[in-house]
Amino acid sequence: AQSVTQLDSQVPVFEEAPVELRCNYSSSVSVYLFWYVQYPNQGLQLLLKYLSGSTLVESINGFEAEFNKSQTSFHLRKPSVHISDTAEYFCAVRSRNDYKLSFGAGTTVTVRA
């Protein structure tokens, strides 16, 4: 079985400042890793995913995450946030040959002007 820990439940940040959302996982087998974003009153949208290959993955809206196998982490970063990045962010992990997607508790990012 795998589990996910998101180390921060709330992250307030000023517009144009950098942000990092921390995610650690535990699993006894190889995994796929995901970040989903949930904007206010909306469903979850896939932000980015790591399946294999380069350990640094990027999204189309400036987020990036790095898979660190030795530290079992998949932290999400953005160098300069916008008001529109205000949302809840979920880290998720799945074993490579299993359907079960395990989610972290979520991190709420609030961007202020």
Add this chain to the structure above:
Amino acid sequence: NAGVTQTPKFQVLKTGQSMTLQCAQDMNHNSMYWYRQDPGMGLRLIYYSASEGTTDKGEVPNGYNVSRLNKREFSLRLESAAPSQTSVYFCASSLTSVETQYFGPGTRLLVL
């Protein structure tokens, strides 16, 4: 393509009432899922359907039943609603059970 759609968007029930949450996807996906989202707990899997005609229990199946009506539709039924079932319910689908899951907009359920 609409992706994954869910109805209703919001529902209020009294304890003991029943209702069915509907989910449909137009991406020709084989696998479908029902999750519930509660504050501070992320999403937890209720039921899963790997393909048409099959369903399996997830992490929190008690109090729920599901029907995979056809390849497109996967419904979740609460036979006798309880206040503990107040939550936001998300349906998701994926091409196969080991592919990326895509989520619907959710149904907010309040049980009084």
